[in-house]
Amino acid sequence: MAKTAEYGLGEYTFPRGWFMVAASDEVTKKPIGVRFFAQDMVLYRGESGKAYIMDAYCPHMGTHLANNTTSYVVRDDSHVEGESIRCPYHGWRFGPDGKCDDIPYSPAPIPKAACVQTWPLEERAGCVFVWYDPENGTPDYDLPPFEEYTDPAWVPWKIDHLGELACHPQEILDNMADKAHLEPVHGSCDMQSFENQFNDHVIRQVLKAGHRTLASDGGDYMTNDTWYTGPGILQSRMIGEHPSLMLICHTPIDDGVVKVWHALLVKSPNAVANEDDVALARQYQESSRLAFAQDFEIWGNKRACIHPMMVQGDGPFHKVRIWxxxxxxxxxxxxxxxxxxxxxxxxxxTASEPWAKAS
Ligand code: FES
Ligand SMILES: [Fe+2]
Structure with missing residues (x-):
């Protein structure tokens, strides 16, 4: 797949922003190795329950801080102590700020260079998000609140792990302007309106159309309000058969490869969701996942599109790329x-903006 430089996106290989790195239930006191932004990292939870992410390699002699099962550091349950993580090789220990806070065998002062890079981490709505910034700055926008996740009338989502996709995220972002794929790919017939709103770090697509998968069989219209908060977190509020809020997150692993997750919150008709509502929400999430899989299959098989060949009727891809x-x-x-x-x-x-009015 094409690389960031081929799209002419800018100075950095990876975008600045909040990105999902794991589902909350994957992060425990047993550190795990992950790879994002072309860097190997470790994720673990300290004894307080707070999650941390840091560079995977120990500055002493380059040992992977998580990937070990046989060292006595791991077997004796001293891999994570308090909020710190101990290297399985010689036992150097690193605090959540990345600084070495213990070299168990050396009386000498701990060298200043004995530290690993860390990144800000936030946990929300069953997901763990990292702030990635090539300039190492602090976050310049907030994570979405995902308020419905804790609302008892809504059924909380279960995260679908969709795995790796060998596709540059530019091609995924293009979807925001892609009015013309909605009918052939998703069966969104009878388009009533299609609009894109660009507002600083947020990009929005608002559309009203039929939908063969997600609207009810009677041919009702679905209203979709879909927006990215920054470059890696998409939410879509769907007023269709059941009010729902979809989450799609994609995070670069390497240049031109992303990891992807999907989830759906569904509103129950009751003040407090019951077991039947949960069963229905799971079914509806599966329909939503299948609808997303239609895009996923296209992205996984296409060649890179460096310059779209635009015709009248295509959405504003050029604006999405500037954004x-x-x-x-x-x-x-x-x-x-x-x-x-x-x-x-x-x-x-569309029905509300027909060609006849376009001249
Ligand atoms: S390599 Fe990590 S303590 Fe030696
Ligand atoms: Fe799509």
Whole structure:
């Protein structure tokens, strides 16, 4: 798959932003190795329950801090102590700030360079998110609140792990403007309206159409409000057969390869969701996952599209690509891309914006 440089996105290989790295239930006191942004990292939970992420390799002699089952450090349950993680090789221990806080056999002061890189981590709605920033700055926007996740009338999602996709995330972001794929891929017939809103770090697609998979058989219309908060977290509020909120997260593993998750919150008709509502929500999440799998299959098999061949009726791909550049460039330049993208674009060829009115 093509690389970031081929799309001409900017100075950095990976975008700045909040990104999912795991489901909460994967992160325990037993450290795990993960790979994102072309770096091997470890994820673990300290004894307080708080989760941490740091560079995988010990500065002493390069040992992987998580991938070990046989060292007595691991077997004696001293791999995680308090909030710190101990290297399985010679037992150096690192705190959640990445600094070595114990070298068990050396009386000498701990060298300043004995530290590993860490990244800010937040846990919300059953997901663990990292703030990735090539400039190592603090977050410049907030994680979404996912308020419905804790609302008793909503059935909390179960995370679908969709695995790796060998596709540059640019091609996934393009979907936000892709009005013309909705009918052939998803069966979204009878399009009523299609609009994109660009607002700083948020991009939105608002559409009303039929949907062969998710709307009821009677041919009802679905209203979808779909938005990215930054470059890696998509939510979609669907007013269809059942009100629901979809989550799709994709995080770069290497340049041109992403890891992808999907989940769906479903509102029950009751004040407190019961067992039947949970069963129905699981079914509905599966329909939603299958609808997303239609995009996934296209992305997994296509060649890179560096320059879309645009015709009348295509959505504003060029604007999406300008918007996306803000995350691949130093933050002092982000505003320039936001200013160029901000605004609302209606794509014509719908019931509310027919071609006849387009001239
Ligand atoms: S390599 Fe980690 S303590 Fe020696
Ligand atoms: Fe799609």
């Amino acid at each position: 996306y550049k803000q995350f691949y460039n130093p933050r002092e330049k982000a505003q320039d891309f936001q200013k160029r993208a901000n605004g609302t674009i209606v794509t014509k060829g």
